[in-house]
Amino acid sequence: MSQELSLHQRRRVPRPEELQGIPWLAVLQPAERERAIKMLVVGDAQPGDYVCRTGRAPTYWFGVVEGLLKMNTDGVDGASMTLAGLPPGGWFGEGTAVKREPYRYNVQAIRKSVVGGLPIDTFHWLLDHSIGFNRFVMSQLNERLGQFIAAREIDRLTNPDLRVARSLAALFHPLLYPGVGDVLRITQQELAYLVGLSRQRVNEALAVLQREKAIVVEYGGLRVIDLEALRSGQFSAPRRAA
DNA sequence: TCATTAAATTGTT
DNA sequence: AACAATTTAATGA
Numbered sequence: 046m047s048q049e050l051s052l053h054q055r056r057r058v059p060r061p062e063e064l065q066g067i068p069w070l071a072v073l074q075p076a077e078r079e080r081a082i083k084m085l086v087v088g089d090a091q092p093g094d095y096v097c098r099t100g101r102a103p104t105y106w107f108g109v110v111e112g113l114l115k116m117n118t119d120g121v122d123g124a125s126m127t128l129a130g131l132p133p134g135g136w137f138g139e140g141t142a143v144k145r146e147p148y149r150y151n152v153q154a155i156r157k158s159v160v161g162g163l164p165i166d167t168f169h170w171l172l173d174h175s176i177g178f179n180r181f182v183m184s185q186l187n188e189r190l191g192q193f194i195a196a197r198e199i200d201r202l203t204n205p206d207l208r209v210a211r212s213l214a215a216l217f218h219p220l221l222y223p224g225v226g227d228v229l230r231i232t233q234q235e236l237a238y239l240v241g242l243s244r245q246r247v248n249e250a251l252a253v254l255q256r257e258k259a260i261v262v263e264y265g266g267l268r269v270i271d272l273e274a275l276r277s278g279q280f281s282a283p284r285r286a287a
Numbered sequence: 288t289c290a291t292t293a294a295a296t297t298g299t300t
Numbered sequence: 301a302a303c304a305a306t307t308t309a310a311t312g313a
Contacts, residue, residue, distance in 0.1 A: 264306080264307050
């Protein structure tokens with residue numbers, strides 16, 4: 046059921062292992078980190094729960110601690126477009142947080158997830174006091190810009206295998222999503238929805254990528270063997286004779 | 288802890 | 301879109 050995730054009511058104190066999965070904590074000075082951790086909250090999101098919605102005033106800077114979220118627009122015509130998948134380690138909403146303007150997109154849980162939230166005032170305090178935090182946010186903005194540019198390229202690809210490969214490469218982005226590691230938990234159905242293909246076609250594409258030794262398909266997820274191959278699409282080259 | 292059952296996910300047609 | 305096969309998660313002794 047599409048319920049609103051109220052980080053105000055359903056929040057709890059982050060567990061130590063959850064703090065480990067928050068990348069920017071590591072770039073803070075001890076005093077800054079202490080203050081940030083004190084204000085940090087996490088919430089459990091069920092599939093379909095909204096983390097933030099278009100038009101709402103920004104209350105938190107959000108991040109994925111565990112699970113998988115998706116970012117999508119709310120078209121006036123009712124058609125919604127998925128902009129990006131958000132795997133663990135991804136933090137978002139800094140644009141609206143900086144300007145204190147309403148969110149421009151929805152973020153919804155695809156699967157059972159743990160969402161982190163840093164109150165917007167603490168976010169601004171860190172911007173004012175921490176060099177490391179500023180570097181992190183700046184890098185975050187820059188990398189995300191690159192992602193959206195890449196996403197436009199992906200949309201124009203006609204080869205489904207290439208689309209799946211490039212989308213996966215985006216989800217395995219080590220700077221934006223350091224929490225992913227080399228195993229991404231995502232079902233083929235979820236991936237199909239993100240990429241905009243049928244599950245059958247995604248299944249076929251994954252088989253190709255596995256045959257080309259770029260990934261290993263596992264139950265409920267996949268492991269990346271050769272990230273560069275996913276980016277470059279060298280597997281789509283004509284197969285040499287065995 | 289183990290066996291059984293239900294649910295989720297995958298591979299194929 | 302439908303189906304069977306496989307894997308995981310949940311349940312209860």
